[in-house]
Amino acid sequence: MRRVPVVLTILTLLLFTCAHRNEKRVIFIGLDGADWRLLDRFVADATMPQLGAILEHAERRVLLTQHPPLSPLVWTTMMTGVSPLRHRILDFTRYSPATRAQEPITSDERAVPAIWNMAASHGKRVGVFGMWATYPPEPGIVLTDRDLPRDYVAATELIHSKARAWIRANEPDLAIVYFQGTDEIGHFTSGDVEKSRAYFHRIDEILGDYRALAEELHAQLVIASDHGFDWGGKHDESSTATATAAKWHRNEGIFVRWPHAKAIKEPMRVDQICSTLLEILDMHGGAAPASGADLSRESGGRSGRRSTGDEQVAKLKALGYLSSTAPAPKTTTGTRTPQSFNNEGLILRETGRDDAAERAFMQALTLDPNYASAKQNLDDLLAKRGIEKLRARDCKGAVADLRRVAKESALLWASIAAAEGCLGNDRAAEDAVRRSLALNPNQPELRRLVD
Numbered sequence: 056m057r058r059v060p061v062v063l064t065i066l067t068l069l070l071f072t073c074a075h076r077n078e079k080r081v082i083f084i085g086l087d088g089a090d091w092r093l094l095d096r097f098v099a100d101a102t103m104p105q106l107g108a109i110l111e112h113a114e115r116r117v118l119l120t121q122h123p124p125l126s127p128l129v130w131t132t133m134m135t136g137v138s139p140l141r142h143r144i145l146d147f148t149r150y151s152p153a154t155r156a157q158e159p160i161t162s163d164e165r166a167v168p169a170i171w172n173m174a175a176s177h178g179k180r181v182g183v184f185g186m187w188a189t190y191p192p193e194p195g196i197v198l199t200d201r202d203l204p205r206d207y208v209a210a211t212e213l214i215h216s217k218a219r220a221w222i223r224a225n226e227p228d229l230a231i232v233y234f235q236g237t238d239e240i241g242h243f244t245s246g247d248v249e250k251s252r253a254y255f256h257r258i259d260e261i262l263g264d265y266r267a268l269a270e271e272l273h274a275q276l277v278i279a280s281d282h283g284f285d286w287g288g289k290h291d292e293s294s295t296a297t298a299t300a301a302k303w304h305r306n307e308g309i310f311v312r313w314p315h316a317k318a319i320k321e322p323m324r325v326d327q328i329c330s331t332l333l334e335i336l337d338m339h340g341g342a343a344p345a346s347g348a349d350l351s352r353e354s355g356g357r358s359g360r361r362s363t364g365d366e367q368v369a370k371l372k373a374l375g376y377l378s379s380t381a382p383a384p385k386t387t388t389g390t391r392t393p394q395s396f397n398n399e400g401l402i403l404r405e406t407g408r409d410d411a412a413e414r415a416f417m418q419a420l421t422l423d424p425n426y427a428s429a430k431q432n433l434d435d436l437l438a439k440r441g442i443e444k445l446r447a448r449d450c451k452g453a454v455a456d457l458r459r460v461a462k463e464s465a466l467l468w469a470s471i472a473a474a475e476g477c478l479g480n481d482r483a484a485e486d487a488v489r490r491s492l493a494l495n496p497n498q499p500e501l502r503r504l505v506d
């Protein structure tokens with residue numbers, strides 16, 4: 056009987072050791088635009104053997120993006136756990152309050168804490184490298200998105216060498232290392248798999264380095280992308296033209312957690328990344344920062360240097376992510392671009408808040424009356440809402456919405472005819488029918504109404 060306490064002691068020791076070994080650290084690697092369709096192919100043909108080895112002992116998921124799938128919006132959602140409507144990073148750029156020129160969107164536009172604020176306020180050691188919207192740098196930001204060379208290969212090497220050395224030296228609880236090159240190469244090669252092989256092979260070596268680091272630190276390695284990319288896809292739209300670049304993005308990004316029993320699990324959403332990392336850090340429910348959390352920004356960066364971000368703006372333009380690099384119009388004193396209002400409108404529309412979406416699209420058009428995408432979005436919203444009102448017998452509301460649609464079509468005038476008829480305005484209805492027929496004479500049933 057004397058053996059029982061001994062066994063218990065050993066068990067307790069073992070449990071303690073296991074718990075102790077399972078330190079609550081995480082190395083998070085962001086691979087912009089990484090897509091299982093490409094990665095699986097590169098694992099299978101041994102272009103990415105390190106990733107293959109990681110996946111042997113990892114949980115693997117599809118990570119579903121949000122709309123619109125634009126990198127600063129999505130990564131900030133991943134880093135905060137909330138919608139762009141709350142975190143307020145709504146575009147790639149903003150108008151600089153000082154120069155009124157466009158500059159890459161800044162950390163002080165973010166309205167809620169990011170995971171590095173949460174972790175730092177809980178006394179965790181944090182290092183962040185290259186992530187969107189991290190300039191001016193807050194505590195824990197080692198390399199901002201403005202500290203990077205324009206060329207993606209050079210940027211990849213700089214980020215990796217800095218991050219690897221820093222993580223080794225500082226043994227952080229949370230490291231976030233973000234690479235944009237995995238998305239850029241897709242846009243620049245129009246999704247050419249062969250032209251991308253060498254770069255992804257280098258990314259694979261880098262992943263192997265972080266796996267080794269994670270092993271040394273007893274950390275979890277988490278790899279994720281903000282959206283997928285249609286590798287090998289056929290598109291009429293250019294992969295680097297304004298307003299169409301993002302049409303190459305797919306909804307399905309990637310998520311990997313290592314080490315973990317090998318598993319393919321159900322899809323996860325980008326807004327669940329923050330809570331997943333908090334859970335690994337043992338900060339459940341730690342989303343709210345401790346009172347007095349330091350959210351202050353160091354002005355001008357760590358080394359005191361200031362950056363206008365001109366290089367980054369030029370790069371975003373080359374990638375087709377910016378429709379214009381024009382400075383702020385005289386009509387605004389704010390920092391928000393027309394695109395930020397347009398993006399906000401799209402998100403509001405998707406969440407069913409049509410009236411707020413309408414106001415956002417109109418704000419975009421106030422700043423840039425020739426903004427084609429905002430015009431189209433406002434038209435779509437008015438036409439859809441007009442038809443809904445007609446169905447609900449709100450004839451007056453239907454007429455008001457439909458008559459505000461800017462782009463004429465046979466269908467629009469037919470809808471206006473129905474709405475005016477519903478109001479009892481026979482003349483206006485007949486006139487609308489004629490206008491519809493003028494645009495498309497081949498509508499025999501409509502023609503019968505006026506002939």
Ligand SMILES: [Zn+2]
Pocket residue numbers: 087088124125126238281282
């Ligand atoms: Zn992206």
